[in-house]
Amino acid sequence: MVRLEWQIFLLAVQFLTRLPVPRDLPFSDDLTIRAVKYYPLVGALVGAIGGVVLWAAAQIWPMPVAVVLSLAATLLATGCFHEDGLADCADGLGGGSTGERAMEIMRDSRVGTYGAAALIVTLGLKLALLGSLAPGAAALLLIAGQGLGRMAAVQVIRGTPYARAQGGKFAVPRVTPDGYLVATLTALVLWLVLWLMFGVAAMVWGFVLSMVVLLVFRGLFMKRLGGYTGDCLGGAVVLCELAVMLGVTAWA
Template sequence: MRDAIHLEWQLFLLALRYLTRVPVPAGLPSSDDLMIRATKYHPVVGVVVGAVGAAVLWLAALVLPWGAAVILSLAATLIVTGAFHEDGLADAVDGLAGGSDRDTVLRIMADARLGKHGGMALGLVLALKLVLLASLNLPDAMAALVAGHAMGRMGAVHIIATTRYARSEGMQAIITAITPDGYRVALAMLAVLLAGMMLWFGWVATGYALVLSILLGQLFRAWFQRKLGGYTGDCLGGVQQLCELGVYLGLAIVL
């Protein structure tokens, strides 16, 4: 039993190291198999990231105007993740909007430079997050950050589990895989998250948040499926960002 708990803790730390810049113990074992098994904990990492943003929001709101506190909370989440998903969103939109065929789309996505389409998409998403979170009161905004980041990463896990990978080469194809059992564990975590949201926000607001999160993620999925026939790591970043945004949009409509 102790060995099983220790293994699960290591898997969580692997997921934390992959998705964030949070320091983890040196010498953490890693392999393709462990990275695949760690994918189920991506939504839990989202809870951690959202909790960091919520803590910064609470502290900043004690001494600063509300708008500044919201900006600092989002900045904290960018710092703790290294803007991992935001970079993916920008690269994905650059490729999808700028490429006319599959090979061109993939080539543009691989370019580290920020293009006009990606810059506009990233700016709009960040601006919408700021406005929507600022429309909520402090307790609801803190809870929304946790829910949004967890839901966003669950959206990416769903894509991993149900969509083929667009590239045939590289470690990314292995790292972004998930086992059927792992996916079921992630779905169970989602059920717990939704139950907590219903207790905090009520079932109407939670329903709006869930539907809009799914809608935005699936619209983006339809776009990269049509252009690529599958997903890339950058596409996962875009899904995460849009699913997170959908949560804030749904909550702001109702609350």
């Protein structure tokens, strides 16, 4: 049982990152669904990689350099997986006059004006926000933010239909009740970390702002697409991670 859960966790790592995992992992639709519960934990793992790089680099270089290196580490760990989704969503929802046209644009691998602008703004804000904190606090915020961003993807999967009738490579059809409970408990631990590090006001504002952003973004792609796609999950991850950082640093 423990071995199977470890394999399911590694399956989530394989799905969300480019980190090396054993090649002989078991795979099935059922295991893919069960792996959803580990999304926030995988996000925290990616954040921990960036946090270690940030703290170590801050001992040698100025904070802006340390933050850039830490974000580079997270992008390498994920293969820019979620940022690619955000860019595709921005291009499709911003440039598509109809839902069908938006979906067509989102399938295009090229990055357009809306996508480039979204990446510049989100990455620029992360650099500014993390750079405004002490190294230890910035590292913890990066860990919690990455994990809670993946919880946003779990929320979308749980409460939103999939937009493409035929499914897709990155589509996860549902999250089980026990899986949602595990993911929620992981998220609660991350919120507790923010509470202890930054105070209750910062934690509450991070939570409120991330929920508002998630609801607005979900409403937008639901209206235009009628459901979510893999790109929408990536966009939700990046935007809600940023919202957590904005809310927390407003009171830090």
